[in-house]
Amino acid sequence: MGIKVFFNNSCSICRMEINHYKKISNSNLEWIDITNNDDALKLTSKSQKELLRRLHVIDDGKVIGGAKAFVVIWSKIPKYKFLSKIFSIKPIFVLFHYAYEVVAFFLFLKNKNQLR
DSSP states (O other), X not given: OOEEEXXXXXXXXXXXXXXXXXXXXXXXXXXXXXXXXXHHHHHHTOOHHXXXXXXXXXXXXXXXXXXXHXXXXXXXXGGGHHHXXXXXXHHXXXXXXXXHHHHHHHHHHHHGGGOO
């Protein structure tokens, strides 16, 4: 079963990173742009603001957001599987989580004009 990845394609930084993952991943990841996408809202049961604020994935029927979503993505890309193992270690994950939240907050501020 594949993973659905919900990302903001209209954010240049987000798009650059996701495009990199798209090039090196296989078909087990489905990339879904959240920009003006009502289906993404329905699939995730998240608001537009929540989807814009953090990266999300649906893995095995569960919606996962933030730093943990990156760990899920990395676990499905052979070249980055080692990152999923490293960043799953509790103290490292906690640091990653807070670093991600800071970066994601500033990206949200940069892109919040997309909210309808």
